Amino acid sequence: MKTSALLLSPSPSELDLLAMAGAGSGLVEAALRCTSPEQLFDLLEKGRSDLILCGCGEQGPEALSWLKTLAKRESWREIPVVVFAAEDRLETRIAALELGACEVLSFTTPEPEIAARLRRRLQQREELRRLKKSREDLARVALTDGLTGLCNRAFFDASLESEAARSARTGAPYSLLLVDVDHFKWVNDTYGHQLGDTVLQAIARVLRQAARKSDMAFRYGGEEFALLLPDTDVPKAQVLAARIHHEIADLAxxxxxxxxxxxxxxxxxxxxxxxxxxxxxxxEQADCALYAAKRKGRNRTEIFHFGHPDPRLSAAEAPSDLRM
Incomplete structure (x- = not known):
């Protein structure tokens, strides 16, 4: 991958010196010139950059205030910034470091030293990228069910709590579907756990494909799955349940x-x-509705309505006008 750099200076001659410093290091293969911080930010918005080289010339510390803006964006503050300032501009050099520059050099710094410092900063940037990716991978593993690839129970608990709080704050409805594979113990006992795992993986794919982008599918435990549907009332949840039954029939x-x-x-x-x-x-209510579906013969959907005065009443025990 090419190492790309942005060069920043209001002076054309200083931009030439920055370009020479980057090219002389043998590291920078593509460089774009900017004469103002605004132009620099515009280029950062449009694409990736591995390095920023800035020349201060005769400017004072105030010319580096743009580093504060750079630090406010997570994706930008990870970019190494190397400032070139004359060795007698001590105030500017100190300000550069305090504002977040990783190196302060001068155009009189020997070329091998510039190359070594740029190389080290780019290596550190790559190490940080790898570390960030490793952390993201670990977080994904911690929140993902290893067999099905769906989100796991821990992530379900956190997501449901978050959705409940959002619903209370905004007044938006949401629905929860608990999905249980019928006669799954028989599948495991008859054909073995390996085929049982294959069945669970296939059902997980059906749930992932049936859900909308805003929905979340989880492996709740064993042969049971959960779907959390934001901004979804009962009729819309029924539509998804019917789609799941239809696609499971195709899978069967x-x-x-x-x-x-x-x-x-x-x-x-x-x-x-x-x-x-x-x-x-x-x-608890979704679980009651699920077991009502089991008692009524399986391969069906039952709904619990929160409007019933006794919240412990299951869908199977509720009056017919409270069931669908």
Whole structure:
């Protein structure tokens, strides 16, 4: 990958010196010239840069105030900034370091030393990139179910709590679907856990594809999955549940040799957003609806309505006018 640099100075002759410093190091393969901080920021908005070389000339510390703006953007403040200032401009050189420049050199600095310092700063930048990627990978692993690739239970708990708080603040509804694979123990006992894992992976793909971009799919535990649907009322949640049943039916053709057809049962709970509801209660209600679907023969969806006066009443036990 080419090392790209931005050169900043109001002086054309100083820009030439910056270009020579970058080229002389043998590291900078592409450089763009900027005569003002505004032009520099515009170029940063448009594309990636590995290094910024700035010449101060006879300017004082006030000419480096743009470094404060650079530090406010996470993606920008990681870019190494090397300032070139005359050795007798001590105040400017100190200000450059205090404002975030990683190196302060002068145009009289020997070329091998400039090359060595630029090389080290670019190496540090690459090390930081690798470290950041490693941290992101670790965070993704910590929040991802290793078998299905869906978000895991820990991330589900945090996401549901966040969505409940958002709903209470904005008044927007949201729905929770709990999806359980029917007769999954029979699949494991009859065909082994390896095929059982394959079935779970296939169902996870169905859920991921059926969900909207704003929805989140999780492996809740074992053969149970969860879908968190922001800004979604009961009718919209039903539409998604019906789509899941339809796509699982298509998937089941690949497992038509099973004595028990491959199906799922779904329980839905919905918070209207009119009042704050504890996440644990939302899970409990969806769980009640899920087990109602199981008791009614599986391969179906049941809905729990929060409007019922007894929040512990399951969908199976509720009056018919409270069920769908």
């Amino acid at each position: 053709t690949a497992y038509k040799h099973f004595r028990q057809p491959l199906t799922v049962s779904i329980g839905i709970s919905c918070c209207s957003g009119e009042k704050e509801v504890e996440p644990a209660l939302i899970i």
